[in-house]
Amino acid sequence: MQHNRKKSLGDFFLFLEETVTELLHIRHNRHVSFLVVIRQILFTGVEALPLIGFIALAIGCLTIMQGYAFLSNFGQGIWVHIILVRVVVGELSGIITALVVIARSGTAISTELGNMVVNREMQLLKSFDIAPMGYLVVSRILGVVISMLVLTLYFNIIAVLGGWLFAQFFSHLAFGAFMNDFLSVLTLPDIFMIILKSVIFGFVIAITASYEGMSVYRASTEVPQRTIKAVVISIFSVLILDIIISWLFWIGA
């Protein structure tokens, strides 16, 4: 309770360590709430489907349009699916989904937890002998990671199908042939990278938002400040991690 001092990076790592420890013992952790996990998936995953779908469709169409226009100059329009795999599936799907999750769920988690601290709801949970870390943080992290993974896969499917549909406007391309070309470029490491990125991004977004929310001390005016901080740190972290992961896979390839 006595955390009326400025937070340092060390505090974040202590928080991270505590969270990871709780996550590693999740099977025996009676504080993790199935209800909280499900609600988080509903909010972060299910309710974001229309927005993610729309963005994915737009990105898929625009990539095909720009790629086709560019490659046609060299008579190579049929290779547009390579751009789809490298740019959309490999990079944009993870980053754009992460940005949407930060905007919707990162802010919501940080605000909600911050308000709970201000309203002494953390103390209430402790009085029930329930650890806020397990009940609120770990449950939310699980919900966000699962949602992030599903949303990224959903983004890729919509972007690829949307891209193919859009391609029909200027060049008749049989679906079977398009998918064959697409799958011939998509390798197993690509799929592994997508999954790895979405899991890591989900974890980073959720833990940053939770940490900032739980760092609110007493005043309600701290809540928006912490939320803004959570958003900024999450965006930086996601982009830096994306570069590192892509670079590692590039070296590996």
Place this chain on the structure above:
Amino acid sequence: MHIAFKNVSINGLLHNFNLNFTTDGCTVLYDPCEKYSSTILTALMGLYNLDEGNILLDGIYLEEYCRQNSLISTFSLVFDEGIMLSNLSLCENLLLPWNKRFASEDQNAFEQELKLLMEELNLNCGWELRPAYLSPAERKFFCFIRSLLLKPKIMLIDDPYYLFNKEERRLLLGFLQKHSKKRGGTEFSDYPKSENKEEIYLQEMLIGTSDDDFTGEIATQVIDLSEICY
């Protein structure tokens, strides 16, 4: 239960504080400066990190006592502001600690008892509502109900009259008087599954208050904290 605070210091709230008493029925901590009683109740729940000193329950250190007996079966605290979890419905708010306390019990017993307690406090709102839709007084009434449903050994009540108007205070006083009767005299007898009857009764109350009127009407013992106030 014997409660002892030995040289307890808590960051700016208590300094080298000593208190020694045995709870008996309803114990009131009379605190005219409205500062110490809340801290004492909250410290009993283990919500503060003690800078110095120890809290002992029946001669056992608080942490050790809670490990042996579980916190939720020992104490239940009604916060002065009637705190509930804002993201859960009323029913979920009451069920969350109840499920932890009585994991193997039938939920019908919970619902029946909840209905009775709501009737006693003239509450007729739906259980599916979020706490934000209730008035602060109604929320606090539900906090009293939540604590009673948990059947702790000692119920801790912080500033019981806070948030209530005159009529609600009268209603609450009658409610507490009824439920503060010693075991055997209370209405909590509908738990055929539990063999340990002692444990399911609300045995005692520890009330922190700054209200002179309250102390006289319900207390079996009053601990005056005026000395450390001034």
